[in-house]
């Protein structure tokens with residue numbers, strides 16, 4: 001294990017550290033003294049402190065040291081802006097950025113890509129120059145979808161990766177523990193803070209039998225989603241094992257792990273096997289495959305590993321499935337699908353079939369799909385539905401262009417879109433139906449929530465394998481079952497589609513296609529990050545001020561929020577997403593969804609300095625301009641929802657000091673601490689009711705110490721002042737964050753010393 005094997009073919013100096021991992025694991029093993037699941041092995045071998053870390057599945061918070069970070073272009077903007085504000089010369093851990101989310105599908109990749117490059121120029125220029133400056137690998141627009149690029153280039157067995165996108169688990173197809181996170185977590189790892197994760201439970205899925213015929217790897221996860229539902233994987237890693245695993249290709253395993261995000265799982269993972277070795281070899285990483293073989297004992301579960309829940313699936317009996325509409329866990333086997341469609345009144349005509357996306361665009365997927373399209377063409381028919389293909393990467397596109405699958409799709413009537421997310425993330429200028437018109441579409445994607453693909457809430461979106469997507473696109477109707485039903489050829493004769501077939505890996509190797517990677521230059525000192533001062537989408541962040549060391553007195557309550565206050569209420573999504581790289585602009589949505597306890601209304605609060613009623617961000621800005629810091633009073637589970645870091649950045653930016661609630665959602669609480677704010681809770685939750693929106697408060701911040709409450713002195717408008725106790729969960733290092741103004745300031749200070 002002493003060998004120096006590079007993590008990938010793009011970077012120098014970043015090695016796979018199986019030696020350290022096995023040492024860490026030995027320490028944890030001696031402590032736990034029980035067989036471990038594979039997912040546990042990966043996590044525990046990346047512990048920051050394997051000796052001292054408390055480990056209880058579903059209970060403890062693990063401090064981890066991931067091997068890599070990956071960001072997509074929408075989430076990378078704020079992550080990098082924050083990282084920049086720390087003033088560090090380069091990222092502390094290997095990081096890549098991938099331009100895939102901002103490319104809209106209109107007429108096909110050839111025209112759509114240059115248009116997107118034009119529209120998003122300032123974002124791409126910013127990301128490209130920031131990546132060059134801070135030693136980050138930059139995958140330009142057109143390179144492909146983040147998860148496909150990670151699988152092709154960066155994933156390795158036993159590694160731990162975090163990515164700012166929910167389908168990051170795709171890399172589980174190469175035995176990597178790859179976890180989707182918010183931007184704040186990515187920033188931590190870029191700045192060398194340990195990354196925290198609640199020790200996941202482990203759900204075991206034992207696969208027996210062998211896949212064949214129309215059944216594809218996708219059907220495994222479609223079936224699992226049906227069993228576990230969209231919530232069933234929450235707080236757990238799904239770990240596949242058993243003799244059936246070897247009948248799946250590495251990319252097929254990637255598909256299964258990818259869509260594990262749909263059941264809420266932390267991630268999904270497969271044990272290292274020969275199929276992964278073959279894929280590593282095909283993608284020019286034989287050395288990694290050999291290295292993994294030397295560590296293979298730890299790249300699978302221990303005998304007798306215990307799972308919190310166990311599911312068994314016999315692949316030989318697994319039927320192809322179609323899931324949806326509107327939710328990915330409504331799983332229907334193909335034999336029952338026509339009946340279900342009829343019973344539920346799902347629109348019979350299939351308007352569009354869409355294959356590709358990060359979920360299903362491997363060489364194998366494309367080859368099998370093309371074999372079905374070719375079969376149809378041989379019978380003189382084409383796709384009845386509109387048909388689109390999004391290659392997952394430039395490498396896939398170039399390889400299927402060379403080997404002919406792409407031409408088959410075009411002959412079949414398909415439109416080849418850019419190597420990007422496109423319709424999967426709603427970047428789709430769909431023209432064939434009007435908004436509001438009920439219609440059915442079918443795709444090989446992973447997510448089919450209402451309106452996701454085309455913004456039309458009446459679109460019934462179904463997800464399935466690429467194979468069934470093509471078959472139903474040919475038939476043009478939901479009631480077609482290719483396993484049993486016939487189609488008419490061009491002369492009106494009945495025929496049955498042949499079962500799909502295709503190579504898992506290209507016989508002539510992959511064609512890399514165009515060079516779409518930008519490596520950081522050797523000399524980065526002269527690179528300057530490009531942000532236009534007049535941009536409304538991007539804004540350089542300045543570090544937040546350090547604490548002045550004093551108690552804060554006479555603070556107004558900006559808003560006393562009542563009831564549910566989620567991250568959506570605090571920092572709304574939708575049209576605001578455009579500004580996620582511009583803190584000042586996006587701050588205009590701060591708390592506009594929160595309900596004011598004073599009047600039961602949203603976004604209407606009283607400015608205590610003027611007596612006027614105004615919007616929340618406007619009042620906060622007025623206080624800020626007057627040099628007045630303020631607090632928010634919140635109810636139970638304040639900040640539940642997403643890990644969106646903007647919900648913590650905005651109040652900090654507009655001059656908030658503390659958020660005082662009955663309780664917090666944990667991630668939001670940590671995000672507030674990271675930004676140098678004080679998340680505090682009423683030691684007696686009933687005290688929430690004693691506070692009036694027009695009270696003033698003092699926060700005795702000088703009392704802040706681990707495990708001790710601090711005092712809130714309340715000055716009611718009419719009446720006697722009184723003291724109440726506030727609790728907090730700050731530990732030693734987090735108190736430093738507060739004192740220095742933010743976690744990033746703290747890291748920057750450390751880096752300088």
Ligand code: F3S
Nearest residue numbers: 167357358421424425
């Ligand atoms: Fe992109 Fe859709 Fe995947 S948005 S990352 S292709 S799930």
